[in-house]
Amino acid sequence: MLLLAGRRLASMILMMIVISMLLFLAFEGDKLALAARVLGQYSPMEGRLQWLEDNGYNRPLVVRYLSWLFGFFTGDWKISAQVNRPVLEFLAPRLGNTAILGLCVFVITAVISLILGVLSGINEGGLRDRVISVISVITTSFPEFASGTFLVAIFVFWLDWLPGSSSFTNGFSWRELVLPVAVLVIFNFGYYTRMTRASMAEVMTSQYVRTAVLKGLPPQRVVVRHALRNALIAPFTVMILQLNYLLSGIVVTEVFFAYDGFAKAMYDAALFGDTYVVSACAMVAVFVAVLSQFISDIGYTYLNPRIRFA
Amino acid sequence: MTVTSAPATEMPKRPPFIVRMLRSIALLRESYVGMFGAFLVLFWIIMALGADLMPLRDPLAQSAPDLLKPALSLAPDGSTYWLGTDDKGRDLLSRLIYGSRLVLFWSILATFVAYAVGMLLGVMAGYRGGWWDEVISFLGNVLLSFPPMVLFLVILTNFGPNSRLGHVIASLGVDSTVVSGVIIIVAITFGTAPQVARIVRGLVLDLKTRDYIAAAEVRGESPFYIMLVELLPNARGPLIVDACLRLGYVIIAIAVLGFLSLGLPPPDPDWGKMIAEVRGFGAMASNAMIWPALAISSLVLGLNLLADALREISLHD
Numbered sequence: 011m012l013l014l015a016g017r018r019l020a021s022m023i024l025m026m027i028v029i030s031m032l033l034f035l036a037f038e039g040d041k042l043a044l045a046a047r048v049l050g051q052y053s054p055m056e057g058r059l060q061w062l063e064d065n066g067y068n069r070p071l072v073v074r075y076l077s078w079l080f081g082f083f084t085g086d087w088k089i090s091a092q093v094n095r096p097v098l099e100f101l102a103p104r105l106g107n108t109a110i111l112g113l114c115v116f117v118i119t120a121v122i123s124l125i126l127g128v129l130s131g132i133n134e135g136g137l138r139d140r141v142i143s144v145i146s147v148i149t150t151s152f153p154e155f156a157s158g159t160f161l162v163a164i165f166v167f168w169l170d171w172l173p174g175s176s177s178f179t180n181g182f183s184w185r186e187l188v189l190p191v192a193v194l195v196i197f198n199f200g201y202y203t204r205m206t207r208a209s210m211a212e213v214m215t216s217q218y219v220r221t222a223v224l225k226g227l228p229p230q231r232v233v234v235r236h237a238l239r240n241a242l243i244a245p246f247t248v249m250i251l252q253l254n255y256l257l258s259g260i261v262v263t264e265v266f267f268a269y270d271g272f273a274k275a276m277y278d279a280a281l282f283g284d285t286y287v288v289s290a291c292a293m294v295a296v297f298v299a300v301l302s303q304f305i306s307d308i309g310y311t312y313l314n315p316r317i318r319f320a
Numbered sequence: 321m322t323v324t325s326a327p328a329t330e331m332p333k334r335p336p337f338i339v340r341m342l343r344s345i346a347l348l349r350e351s352y353v354g355m356f357g358a359f360l361v362l363f364w365i366i367m368a369l370g371a372d373l374m375p376l377r378d379p380l381a382q383s384a385p386d387l388l389k390p391a392l393s394l395a396p397d398g399s400t401y402w403l404g405t406d407d408k409g410r411d412l413l414s415r416l417i418y419g420s421r422l423v424l425f426w427s428i429l430a431t432f433v434a435y436a437v438g439m440l441l442g443v444m445a446g447y448r449g450g451w452w453d454e455v456i457s458f459l460g461n462v463l464l465s466f467p468p469m470v471l472f473l474v475i476l477t478n479f480g481p482n483s484r485l486g487h488v489i490a491s492l493g494v495d496s497t498v499v500s501g502v503i504i505i506v507a508i509t510f511g512t513a514p515q516v517a518r519i520v521r522g523l524v525l526d527l528k529t530r531d532y533i534a535a536a537e538v539r540g541e542s543p544f545y546i547m548l549v550e551l552l553p554n555a556r557g558p559l560i561v562d563a564c565l566r567l568g569y570v571i572i573a574i575a576v577l578g579f580l581s582l583g584l585p586p587p588d589p590d591w592g593k594m595i596a597e598v599r600g601f602g603a604m605a606s607n608a609m610i611w612p613a614l615a616i617s618s619l620v621l622g623l624n625l626l627a628d629a630l631r632e633i634s635l636h637d
Contacts, residue, residue, distance in 0.1 A: 025465050032462075036478045043484070144353060147628055151621035153572040155579050155595055156613035163610055167603040174602070258467035262576050273469065277580065280473035288470070295467040 015304065022300040027079070029296060030289045034075045037285040041067050044283045048091050065091070078286065082293065088286040092279060097290050101275060105294070107178070108264075108271035112256035114187065115194040120249055123199045127206020127245065132233060134211040143207070146200030154262045158193045165189065176267040190267045194260060198252065206245040213241040243313045250306040258295040347633050354629020360622025364615075368421040376414035379589050383409035388598070390607050406608045407598045410589075416615050419589035423619070426501050426584070427571045430508040434570070435563060437509055438516025443547045445517065446524025457521075460514035468511050472573070475507040476582040496585045504577060504584075508570055519562060523555040530554075557634055564627035568620045575616050591616045 044067075045058035062068050069077075081088055087097035130142035152160075166174040166189075176186040213219060214237055222232045257272060264274035272291065279287035334340070348354045386395060386409040393401050403412040445456040463471065479485050481499045489499050527533065528551070536546050577583035578592025586593070594612040598605035 025462065028462050029466060033474060036474050147353075147624050148621060151568070151624050152617045153575060153620065155576065155592065156617045159595060159606075159609045159613040163606040167606045254467070258469055261469045262579060265580065276467075276470060277473060280470070280477050283477065288474070292467065292470050295470065296465055299465060299467070 011308075014307070018300060018304050022296065025300070026293050026296050029292055030079065030082075031075065033289045033292060034071060034078070034285060037283055037288065038071055044091060047282055065089070078289065082290070087290050090279070090284055090287045092282045092284040092287065097286050101272065101287070101290060101294070104270060104272045104275045107269065108257060108260075108273065111187065111190055111194075111260070111264075111269065111271060112253065114191045115198065115256055116249075116252065118191065118195050119199045119202060119252070122195065123202035123249075124206055124242065124245065126199070127203045128210050128233070128238065128241065130203070131207040131210025131241065132214060132237075134207075134214065139207070142203065146203040148200075149196045150198075150200035152196060154193050154197050154260070155266055157196050158189070158263065158266045161189055161192060174267075176269045178270065186267075190263050190269055193263050193266075194256075198255075202245060202249055202252075205248055206241070209244040210237065210241040213237045216240075243310065246313065247306040247310045250302050250309060253302040254295070254299040257298050258291070348629055351629040351632060353625050354632075357622045357625025357627075357629060360618050361626060364420050364424065364619050364622070367417050368424045371414075371417050371421055374417065376417060377411040379410060379414040379418040380587050381410065385409070388601060388604050388608055403611050404607045406594065407601060407605065412594075412608060412611050415589035415594060416591070416611055419591050419594065419612070420615065420619075422584060422588055423571060423574065423591055423616070426504060427567060427574050429501075430505040430574070431512070431563065431567045431570045433505050434509040434512035435516055435559075435566075438513035439520050439552060439559075441513065442517035442520025443524050443551055446521040447528060447543065447547050447551060453521075456517065460517055463510055463514045464518075471511050472507050472577065472582070475510060476503060476577065479503055479506070480582065481585060497588055500584045504574060507577075508573060511573070512566060512570065516562075516566070519558070520552075520555060523558065524551050527551055527554055561627050561631045561634065564623055564630060568623040568627070571616065571620055571623070 041062055042058060045061045046053065049057055049061055066074065066077075078088055085098070087101075089095065090097050090100055093100055126142050126146070130139040133139055149157075162174050165172045172188055173183075173186050174189070176190050178186060219232060219237050222236045223229070227236075258276060259273070260271070261273040261277045263269070264271045265277060268274075272294070276288060276291040276295075278284075279291065335343075345358070348358055383395070383405070386393075386401065386405045388407055389401050389405040389409075391402065391404045391412075393404060395401055401411055401413070403416065406412055406415065441456050441460070445453040466474075477483065480503050481487075481490065481496055486499055486503070490496060533546060533550055536550050541550075574583060575590070575592030578590040578594075579596045581593065581596060583593055584590045586597075591612040595609050598608040601608075
């Protein structure tokens with residue numbers, strides 16, 4: 011276990027270094043344009059050059075990169091050019107917002123897709139299975155901005171039940187959270203439902219379930235006591251991997267609802283050319299990706315007795 | 321091609337390509353859901369191909385008095401705006417139909433390029449093994465561990481039409497749609513090809529041990545011949561299903577880029593951008609937003625249903 015963790019940690023740091031190098035190289039191109047965006051369109055040329063000099067952008071790329079890398083691992087994430095604040099201080103509340111959104115989506119998606127997946131996997135090929143399968147394909151086909159459009163048209167413009175933007179301008183409100191969560195759940199639950207269904211269907215054809223049925227146990231008992239535990243291992247571990255997507259993959263939803271989250275911060279920074287923020291975001295994203303992979307592996311080992319006792 | 325010293329009996333003649341295609345499409349009859357998916361996809365293909373033949377308005381023509389009209393409203397000249405108009409008074413129906421041409425063209429091209437690159441890398445990694453495998457797999461892992469959106473954003477903001485490189489290319493007189501389209505293809509290839517390569521590599525590792533590969537090696541075929549003629553065609557089954565699904569993802573990705581104003585330049589009727597353009601008008605724009613959203617959902621739904629049915633049929637055999 012410790013060995014696995016150590017190896018993952020080493021490969022994660024290697025990935026982080028490669029990715030941050032690539033990012034610094036990619037954003038190197040247009041420093042003057044960056045200065046122009048910071049100081050405004052009509053700022054004088056001398057001012058822009060001065061700004062680059064003052065903020066250390068004229069040092070060679072290697073020096074800047076190494077100083078950033080050192081700072082990153084020691085907790086100094088540099089100053090964002092766009093918001094003129096320390097990157098760490100700027101990203102922390104954004105991460106908090108995304109965590110709220112992501113957690114809601116994760117829990118709701120997990121509950122819905124496990125229930126529907128189990129219901130359709132119990133009786134593979136039956137009417138209930140077909141209906142659930144078709145529904146999950148249909149909902150997965152709606153990209154976030156399309157289902158967002160439909161939901162906004164219905165619940166904001168027509169029924170006027172919910173606010174159409176979720177920027178939390180008047181403090182946190184659950185009402186503003188409903189639509190972004192709904193959009194993400196609609197887009198995501200189909201995939202996990204099908205995963206659960208496949209796993210459940212496989213377990214239902216296994217020897218020990220057949221034995222349980224043949225020895226005359228009531229069907230509910232067979233499902234709850236014998237099948238469920240084994241059927242949920244695979245979907246659960248896959249669902250953990252979703253955390254990665256819920257951090258950085260939800261740009262569209264956050265932009266659509268003006269939700270001030272992590273992904274939107276990353277999007278704004280990339281458009282602005284704010285290297286320090288983009289790199290920091292990418293590092294956090296890689297960290298969460300590796301972490302969720304690790305948790306998923308550990309969870310799989312722990313949940314699966316065949317591996318646990320091997 | 322024949323290797324063994326088997327008696328030279330007549331090989332059963334393969335029916336021509338078209339007949340085989342039609343036969344495999346006919347297999348879809350088994351599944352109503354799959355037929356519905358095929359119908360949706362076919363509908364948009366026909367719309368895209370036949371856009372010029374239909375009596376549509378110019379998708380770029382603006383009309384100042386007809387801003388954000390609802391569906392079925394009348395134009396000043398007495399004709400009907402079947403689906404209404406957008407914020408610049410352009411006809412939504414014709415923008416949708418001409419948009420399907422753009423969406424299908426660029427997404428199919430991007431998927432094709434991504435697949436070609438991914439298959440080539442995957443078959444190299446799988447068949448050659450050793451250093452080839454190490455290097456290709458490492459590069460693939462680096463690209464895969466970029467959060468996908470970061471990858472798109474970095475490529476499109478730094479090398480897209482609004483970057484310095486983009487301005488240089490545009491100053492050479494290249495059409496701005498082409499510049500954007502090419503950079504979109506590059507971004508999608510970077511995002512998709514590693515995944516394709518990973519799938520192909522897995523398939524090749526399995527196929528590599530088959531007798532017909534050994535036979536080809538023994539009779540001295542070149543590695544390229546083996547990779548392209550022996551390995552890839554035999555890996556096609558799972559790849560076709562995957563390509564169908566992935567085309568759906570690519571369509572979504574291109575529309576998302578359009579929505580984030582990183583896609584094709586205005587005034588091209590890109591579906592994602594059509595939504596983004598009118599979003600600021602709030603309730604007044606709900607008509608102009610719903611149609612492109614429906615269009616993209618129906619196309620992706622068609623592809624997903626089709627892929628689903630194809631997978632089920634391939635499992636039957």
